[in-house]
Amino acid sequence: xxxxxxxxxxxxxxxxxxxxxxxxxxxxxxxxxxxxxxxxxxxxxxxxxxxxxxxxxxxxxxxxxxxxxxxxxxxxxxxxxxxxxxxxxxxxxxxxxxxxxxxxxxxxxxxxxxxxxxxxxxxxxxxxxxxxxxxxxxxxxxxxxxxxxxxxxxxxxxxxxxxxxxxxxxxxxxxxxxxxxxxxxxxxxxxxxxxxxxxxxxxxxxxxxxxxxxxxxxxxxxxxxxxxxxxxxxxxxxxxxxxxxxxxxxxxxxxxxxxxxxxxxxxxxxxxxxxxxxxxxxxxxxxxxxxxxxxxxxxxxxxxxxxxxxxxxxxxx
Numbered sequence: 001x002x003x004x005x006x007x008x009x010x011x012x013x014x015x016x017x018x019x020x021x022x023x024x025x026x027x028x029x030x031x032x033x034x035x036x037x038x039x040x041x042x043x044x045x046x047x048x049x050x051x052x053x054x055x056x057x058x059x060x061x062x063x064x065x066x067x068x069x070x071x072x073x074x075x076x077x078x079x080x081x082x083x084x085x086x087x088x089x090x091x092x093x094x095x096x097x098x099x100x101x102x103x104x105x106x107x108x109x110x111x112x113x114x115x116x117x118x119x120x121x122x123x124x125x126x127x128x129x130x131x132x133x134x135x136x137x138x139x140x141x142x143x144x145x146x147x148x149x150x151x152x153x154x155x156x157x158x159x160x161x162x163x164x165x166x167x168x169x170x171x172x173x174x175x176x177x178x179x180x181x182x183x184x185x186x187x188x189x190x191x192x193x194x195x196x197x198x199x200x201x202x203x204x205x206x207x208x209x210x211x212x213x214x215x216x217x218x219x220x221x222x223x224x225x226x227x228x229x230x231x232x233x234x235x236x237x238x239x240x241x242x243x244x245x246x247x248x249x250x251x252x253x254x255x256x257x258x259x260x261x262x263x264x265x266x267x268x269x270x271x272x273x274x275x276x277x278x279x280x281x282x283x284x285x286x287x288x289x290x291x292x293x294x295x296x297x298x299x300x301x302x303x304x305x306x307x308x309x310x311x312x313x314x315x316x317x
Contacts, residue, residue, distance in 0.1 A: 008038065008212050008263040014203050015063050022059045022196045023052050025183030029174050032281060033060065033148075035264055037209075038216045039256035041171025042127050042147040044285065049152060051176045057108045057148045058197060064209055065202035066105035067142065073115035079122035083132040084139070097134060102126050105142055105206065109149035113162055120166055123147065127169040144209055164288070171253045172278075173285035219259035220269040224314035229254050229275055235307045236283065241293035242303060246286045254282050272313035280304045 012034060019030050033056065036043045045053045054070070061068035071077060084100030101107065102123065112120060125131060127147055131138045149170070151162065167173075179187060190196050229251055237245030257278035262270045284300040293303070 008215055009266045011204060011208070011212065012264050015060075018063045018200055018203065019056065019059045021190065022200065023056045023176075024187045024190065025179050026052070026056075026176055029176055030056070031264065032172055032174055035257060035260040035278075036171045037064070037144070037146050038213055038263065039171060039253075039260040040144070040146075040213055040217075041253060041256060042169060043149070044167070044170040044173040045148065045150045045176065046153065046173055047150070047175045047177065051178060053148075053150045053176060054108065054110060055197065056176070057106065059200060060148075061106040062197070062200040063203050064106075065204060065206055066144070066146075066209075068106050068108070069101045069104035070108040070110055071101045072110045073112050073119065075114065075116055077115050077119050079119050080134075082119065082122040083126070084134055086135045086137075095135065097137065097139065099139075100132065102132060102147075103139065103141055105144055105146070107145075107147050109147060111152060112149040113151040113160055117160070117163060120162060123149075124165060124169065144206060144213060168247055168249055168286050170285065171257060172281045174281065216260045216263050217256070219262050219267075221255065221259065222270075222314070222316075225258075225270055225272065225275060226255070228272065228311070228314050229258070231311050232275070232279060232307060233283070235311055236287060236304070239303060239307065241290055241298055242287055243290045244288040246283050250283050250286050254278055257282050271316060276308055276313070279308060 015034060016027070016030055020027060023030060033043055037060070047053060057070075058068065060066070071081065080100065082100050082102050084098050084103065086095040086097055088094075089096045107126075109123065112123075125133060126141060126145075130141045130143070130145055132141070133139070147170075233246045233248075233251045233254070236242055239245070254275065258270045258274040261274045261278055262268070265274070280301055284304055287300045287303070289298065289300060289303070
């Protein structure tokens with residue numbers, strides 16, 4: 001049986017080993033997804049269609065024994081399809097709640113930016129508070145709960161930008177990208193005997209995953225590192241190339257992700273390198289650049305890299 005000290009690291013290697021049999025050649029992205037799940041966060045995958053976003057989500061749900069639900073978002077998807085709705089019980093005359101797709105452990109919001117703004121916003125309460133409210137009655141979501149949303153690049157036919165409030169609720173934004181020719185060959189060969197998804201089996205219970213999430217949350221972080229994170233976030237609010245900086249929610253996300261990465265590296269404490277590693281993928285999608293910076297082709301990632309270089313990290317004692 002895994003001890004508390006090595007539970008996360010030991011299980012992580014098994015989880016990633018199983019998922020990479022289905023998603024070939026994307027080990028760094030798989031590690032980030034697992035880190036976000038352990039941090040009780042939500043993941044936004046921004047990429048072109050067909051690179052394995054849905055397959056990856058399904059693989060994690062099977063290996064982690066999570067109930068899985070998927071909605072293919074289109075303009076005619078209604079908020080009630082996500083949150084559920086009330087119907088009249090003809091026998092007793094009372095309103096009865098019918099669960100929506102989001103009442104699950106892993107909710108895949110496929111091509112979320114094809115939905116209307118009203119439907120997109122139906123996810124906000126679920127992502128932030130772990131509940132949905134229908135007709136004035138709140139319904140708790142099962143735990144663990146994670147949203148993996150995909151969106152096609154802005155400008156693709158039928159897409160529209162996610163609202164800023166929605167973007168801020170995603171812990172990280174990731175991109176799978178096209179596989180290398182070698183990995184694409186391996187992908188094809190892996191499917192000669194059938195779909196490898198069918199061979200995946202749960203490696204743990206949901207209770208074990210919650211215990212791992214609790215262990216991540218308990219990871220030690222010094223006051224100096226907390227101050228460092230706040231200084232990094234505050235720098236985004238006072239940078240000439242940034243019109244609107246990161247919110248306090250981003251501060252909490254960087255903290256949670258740094259703890260998850262520390263545990264995945266086999267440590268029960270956070271070091272400055274963990275914060276530096278998670279800072280850009282956790283913060284970049286939350287920023288609005290100034291018109292001048294956008295006109296010069298500056299990216300949020302480049303600006304955040306400059307901030308990392310300019311804010312001194314604390315020394316470990």
